[in-house]
Amino acid sequence: MNEKKDDALGVLLQQYLETEKDVTDKQRRVLEAAVEVFSEKGFAAASTSEIAQKAGVAEGTVFKHYKTKKGLLFSILSPTILKLGAPILIRDFEKVLEAEYQHFGDFLRALIEDRLEYATKNTAAVKILVNEVSFHPELREMLKEVFNERVLPRLQKAIKHFQEKGELAKLPDSTIIRLIISTTVGYAAARLIMLPDNDWNDEEEIEMMIEFLLKGLRP
Structure with a gap:
């Protein structure tokens, strides 16, 4: 993971990705790309095709792991918010x-x-x-x-x-x-x-x- 992505992901999501054993390499790349695109453009203006392109995967891969764009958003934010409440x-x-x-x-x-x-x-x-x-x-x-x-x-x-x-x-x-x-x-x-x-x-x-x-x- 390069320095730019480390900055974009932030410590929370990075730690989440590193500790979740069930997250595949493609899921990891999709989440990383989605953080960057959502951050730059906002949820409404972001497209799954752009996220897929940035992640280097087919758009169908995005929908395979995250059924909707909103599901992808919550995959990013849920661990961020919930882990705020986790002791670690x-x-x-x-x-x-x-x-x-x-x-x-x-x-x-x-x-x-x-x-x-x-x-x-x-x-x-x-x-x-x-x-x-x-x-x-x-x-x-x-x-x-x-x-x-x-x-x-x-x-x-x-x-x-x-x-x-x-x-x-x-x-x-x-x-x-x-x-x-x-x-x-x-x-x-x-x-x-x-x-x-x-x-x-x-x-x-x-x-x-x-x-x-x-x-x-x-x-």
Whole structure:
């Protein structure tokens, strides 16, 4: 697998392909090609013929393994989303959420840096997810399940801790979580999807996000 494909696939899909024993070489090539095409053109504009050509297989091979184009999309995104909830792939993020921090700013810095690093390593899969989640209720439900079961309780615990320390305003935890997510995701979207060619300074941007959130959420 060349360096370009490694970047396009992202760590999650690459690990999935390497560990799934039932994935044939042709399936692997189809999935790799589909990630690139879906990422570049979006699901609606992508064609199975183009995916097959990029994968170096006949178009019939695509339909042999994935009955529909939507089935191919879910073969890419399902492991990506579900493995976010698997211990082996959210281990580092769980460490971020479970670690003890002296101040709320330290917690924010660790959280933002971790999620930005994840999105940077998996840009192609993230782009597909952002493009398609609005059109596929199944994807939204999968995301909600992972977030509600594995992430939300830990965020709520951290928020309560810093509120009790007097570092956070007594706002509903849902409001605080929404503000943190919208700030972080907004930067990641601009950084990786909308304006990827800009000369970004992640360290400076992260510090400005933290300052913005600290001032807005101060008691």
